[in-house]
Amino acid sequence: MPKQMGDGVLNSLTPALDLAMRGGDNPDQEINELEKRIAQGALQRFEMNPVFTDKGLRWTYYWTHFNVFWMSKDPKIIDLLYTKAPYPQYIEVETTTACNLKCRICEHTYWDEPNVHMTFPQFKHIVDQFPSLKWIGMTGIGEAWTNPEFERMLRYVKGKGIYVELYDSFFYTDDEKARLQVKLGVEKIFVSLDAATKETYESIRVGSNWDLVTGNIVKLDKWKKRLHKYFPELCFHFIVTNDNIHEMVDYLDMIRELGVDVHFVQFTRMLHDFPEVKDQFVEIPEDIKEAVLKRGQELGIQVGWNATVPQHKPPASTCLAWWMPFVFVDGTVIPCCALNEQNDRRWQRGTSLGNIFEKPFREIWWGPEYTEMRRALHAGEFPRNCDRCPIYEVDE
Ligand SMILES: C[S@@+](CC[C@H](N)C(=O)[O-])C[C@H]1O[C@@H](n2cnc3c(N)ncnc32)[C@H](O)[C@@H]1O
Ligand code: SF4
Numbered sequence: 566m567p568k569q570m571g572d573g574v575l576n577s578l579t580p581a582l583d584l585a586m587r588g589g590d591n592p593d594q595e596i597n598e599l600e601k602r603i604a605q606g607a608l609q610r611f612e613m614n615p616v617f618t619d620k621g622l623r624w625t626y627y628w629t630h631f632n633v634f635w636m637s638k639d640p641k642i643i644d645l646l647y648t649k650a651p652y653p654q655y656i657e658v659e660t661t662t663a664c665n666l667k668c669r670i671c672e673h674t675y676w677d678e679p680n681v682h683m684t685f686p687q688f689k690h691i692v693d694q695f696p697s698l699k700w701i702g703m704t705g706i707g708e709a710w711t712n713p714e715f716e717r718m719l720r721y722v723k724g725k726g727i728y729v730e731l732y733d734s735f736f737y738t739d740d741e742k743a744r745l746q747v748k749l750g751v752e753k754i755f756v757s758l759d760a761a762t763k764e765t766y767e768s769i770r771v772g773s774n775w776d777l778v779t780g781n782i783v784k785l786d787k788w789k790k791r792l793h794k795y796f797p798e799l800c801f802h803f804i805v806t807n808d809n810i811h812e813m814v815d816y817l818d819m820i821r822e823l824g825v826d827v828h829f830v831q832f833t834r835m836l837h838d839f840p841e842v843k844d845q846f847v848e849i850p851e852d853i854k855e856a857v858l859k860r861g862q863e864l865g866i867q868v869g870w871n872a873t874v875p876q877h878k879p880p881a882s883t884c885l886a887w888w889m890p891f892v893f894v895d896g897t898v899i900p901c902c903a904l905n906e907q908n909d910r911r912w913q914r915g916t917s918l919g920n921i922f923e924k925p926f927r928e929i930w931w932g933p934e935y936t937e938m939r940r941a942l943h944a945g946e947f948p949r950n951c952d953r954c955p956i957y958e959v960d961e
């Protein structure tokens with residue numbers, strides 16, 4: 566643990582320390598003032614919590630920044646982001662569209678897109694366009710570990726101290742990959758496991774193997790404990806369908822029995838009800854939600870509901886998801902990840918904001934399509950890019 570922990574050596578934010586942490590002043594004065602306050606909060610967190618001390622001051626600032634801005638409900642922050650549209654500091658990149666499984670819930674099983682791996686130079690070309698990048702999601706529609714250059718991509722962003730979030734079927738996450746991710750300090754991994762029993766799981770995730778996957782989950786947890794590391798935080802992701810809704814409560818017991826440290830369990834409604842999955846699509850009734858929350862409390866497991874779950878949708882003018890652009894493997898830029906999983910990439914490309922391999926992202930971000938998209942959302946309307954949004958609705 567670094568020497569300064571508890572010594573109070575850094576108990577005030579000097580201008581030099583402030584700038585070192587933030588990587589420079591933000592050109593917008595209002596945002597700069599807010600970022601300075603965030604830096605002050607980050608310093609306190611860094612001094613008081615060994616998890617943050619271990620990760621470093623700059624990382625603590627990144628974490629705090631993300632937790633202040635991302636999907637904020639604070640009207641002042643919402644208004645600030647809409648009116649200033651600062652250059653994004655969080656992005657999602659689809660590192661591959663290849664996948665070995667045929668999950669019945671997923672568009673990948675039904676679409677006619679080619680299996681393509683993003684190359685490392687392409688990935689670097691994207692990342693390098695975001696000099697203040699603080700957070701990256703490296704999962705799209707595909708299985709990241711099938712990409713032979715995925716490890717190199719991970720090393721690249723971890724070398725920059727960026728917070729990394731992944732979704733993983735855990736089909737490929739063997740001992741070696743588990744150890745690697747713990748050593749690199751990948752921050753958050755969602756295990757995609759949508760059932761409490763082997764039978765239901767293997768009927769949904771066609772081609773996978775319950776024993777292999779649950780064994781791999783335990784391996785990752787073991788490496789964390791062996792190397793005395795808090796990260797990656799392990800979250801469980803359960804896509805609720807007509808086929809597994811009856812296993813939601815038992816799911817929490819199953820996780821407890823696995824004996825691994827769980828950060829939280831997220832239940833998600835299918836994003837879209839495209840024809841091939843219509844029979845599986847279900848909204849989660851209130852009584853089931855209550856039973857799940859109750860069991861979570863009894864077991865000491867935190868339960869989270871994806872933004873798709875509430876049936877009463879918030880107004881479009883409060884959406885900030887557009888501040889985390891999603892980049893397809895071919896460079897297409899779409900507003901956010903919520904437009905995935907509708908098995909219609911043709912529509913997604915037709916309503917995209919541009920292509921990062923053809924134009925610098927700065928030009929795309931300040932271009933007419935993005936500008937109009939932000940204007941419409943701020944006014945509570947759906948721009949053409951968002952009119953299939955599964956989360957928000959047009960303001961009344
Ligand atoms: C598309 S997968 C890609 C990563 C990896 N192959 C996996 O399964 O974790 C990313 C996440 O999307 C989820 N997902 C799959 N089909 C979905 C659907 N129709 N609606 C919402 N999420 C879905 C998966 O369960 C997974 O957690
Ligand atoms: S959910 Fe993940 S593992 Fe399953 S088919 Fe889709 S991309 Fe592949």
Ligand code: SF4
Pocket residue numbers: 881884885886887900901902903904942950951953954955956957
């Ligand atoms: S699709 Fe929905 S969540 Fe995504 S940016 Fe548009 S309004 Fe926001």
